[in-house]
Amino acid sequence: MTSPAHAATSARTGSQILDGMIGHAPAMAEVYRLTHQVAATPATVLLLGETGTGKELVARALHELSTRSSGPFIRVNCGALSESLLESELFGHVKGAFTNAFENRTGRFEAAHGGTIFLDEINSMSFTLQVKLLRVLQEQEFERVGDSKTIRVDCRIVAATNRDLTDEIEAGRFREDLYYRLNVVPIYLPPLRERVDDIPLLVQYFTKRYAAAMGRTIPKISDDVFTLLKSYAWPGNVRELQNYVERSLVLCSNELITPDLYPPHTRGLAPIRLGRAKGGSLQTMCSELVTLGITEAGEDSSEVHERVVSLVERELILQVLRTCQGIQTKAATRLGINRNTLHKKIEDYHLEGEAR
Template sequence: MLAKILVVDDDAGHLSMLRTVLSGWGYAPEGATDGESAVEMVRAKAYDAVLLDVRMAGMGGMEALSRMSAFNPAMPVIIMTAYSSVETAVAALKTGAYDYLTKPLDLDVLRLTLERALDHMRLAAENETLRRKLADAPPGPEIIGTSRAMRELFTLIGMVAPTEATVLITGESGTGKELVARAIHSGSARSSGPLVAVNCAALSETLLESELFGHEKGAFTGAERRREGRFMAADKGSIFLDEIGEIAQPIQAKLLRVIQEREIQRVGGDKPIGVDVRILAATNRDLKKEVAAGRFREDLYYRLNVVSVPVPPLRERAEDIPLLAQFFLGRFAEKNRKRIKGFTPAAMDHLVRCAWPGNVRELENAVERAVILSVGEYVTERELPLCDPRPATPALATQVEGGSGGLTGRPLDDVEREVILATLDSCGGNKSEAARVLGITRATLHKKLKKYGED
């Protein structure tokens, strides 16, 4: 379906020209010659974007913008004017304009701006769809995601959960490894039993040993009574050992015995005690490298790694960001007693473009901060933290790493052509977005593609 664009301009010649240009670009334009008519048209019909002149007889563009934004804040409105000033631009953006263009219009800039605006409108529609999906979702600690990487993770969890296998969950910090452990426990025959979580990195060697296995009265200074450890607390259930790669080697040896013999020994005790526990472990370290470096026992590694469940980083499943962001927004809006409907298109676009090195945890923190700072019904870019963008051309990075088989040692024109085509492919064929990533105008990109016979 063609995108519907409303063009508002009291200059009949300019209005006619813009409608002709937009039709040629594959849009479905409609026109209005004054602000009153434009506002009524927006109320009566859904438009994907609006091109709005500032100075018109009767209701001016700024007042029309204010009324349109109040009625539909997600609809991108692009302001046009022959009277450029910083004050007007700032006022337009504060009132809710998506962008600001000066007459005579640069059609390449107009096209690029319009394409971005429509991308934002699409994201706004996705926001609402995601909000409805989340409203219908069952309560509880959900693992959020519909990407291919997450579907593969769900399949693996479904296969592993019903078994009694020891599981090693791997992934970067903030990816949600504990949620995966909880999902495995919930899907197991032990789901009616306890799931006991231990952060192995948070305790010293002595404290961790006592925490895991318990201690006898008088085993050390301050041990005034016998204490059952976490393994005993997890009996008939599961124990989740988070950051397993951080434990000292003496504890590694004792943990190996627990896995092999299914029995523990309290600190200061001399009697082994049988336990019926399934072990789920997690790490953000590469344990193979830790084994090679002599910091982690090889026999324990293989005992833990009966089944490996890798959790993908957020940058590899960016399509899940809108769903996650909406989920966190609902949670924190309720927690902070705020009536927030969603994100503006520009805000969601910002979230999707971020690299998120801290993964889901970093995204969650960013959304919580934005909810706290937000003063309107929609979170805007102003409430979101600055961030580094995601790499746009992973395929190209692979080529660069390839040494002499990649981009080095070749004619400059060949390298440039390959960079351009790789960028265009990573942007899904969107020339405007590829031009933005490459830092050139769309017209320049068109010329280069024509030069290489690719246009």
């Protein structure tokens, strides 16, 4: 196994020290160091970080670098299944345990015996299942759904969360005792926007990979591309970057990758991530607005800013008018603008039907 000291040095030189992981930002060096250090131990590991930051890659590396590497690596996405399906997925069930249980079924914990089980999106697990999981962590035992026979397993548990579990505890959605059991060795994967110096390395790495997969020569990447990508906020982190690199190769018809081959929202808008709104991120909304603004502004790109701002302004006025039941004096006060100004804007944006 690579020693932690070696891992840190290689990380600084930017070489690949965890299988498939690129980057040498200081925060990543800490990830590599910890991964190497804890892989050989049986300790439970909790991976923390936004979506697409590389938690699954680290979970796999923990397995590969461990003495269990010849055993199975089993991943379960706790966020993808309902409570009862997840319970039988994890622990198995016996025939007749519930309506559709026509056969006995082995759960994923049993399948992971001698290896590693990776519980992804652990923050989504229900309170009831959390109790059952706590017992596996404490006693390495459980029962299949509908059975009284106790099963013992020997598997290493690696869990991942994209939410702050202490917030979840405060909100009453996560058990504190389970948190302490899981949080033996936490490894934090920093968001890509906090390691922008790694972006060129990642872009080159993915460009090479996709070019090879497409059987074409590796195109050159213009410097503007790196400048652009370093100022984007990357809400989807490395996964998002990977997708855009693939897209740029698909769209590239010559041997040079230029910024226009990247999606519009990576080019024109707010580099700061303002947090996700329910039902669609602010960034997605902005990117749609920019696309719409470009379409509406036609050939004249100098009009894009004005178009986008007026699209936002029209929507804002429309919504405030609706919440104020069309009463203009009320809407003007709420918007903090003069009543005459509002009246003029209503005319400009043809919102007369909404106002009274």
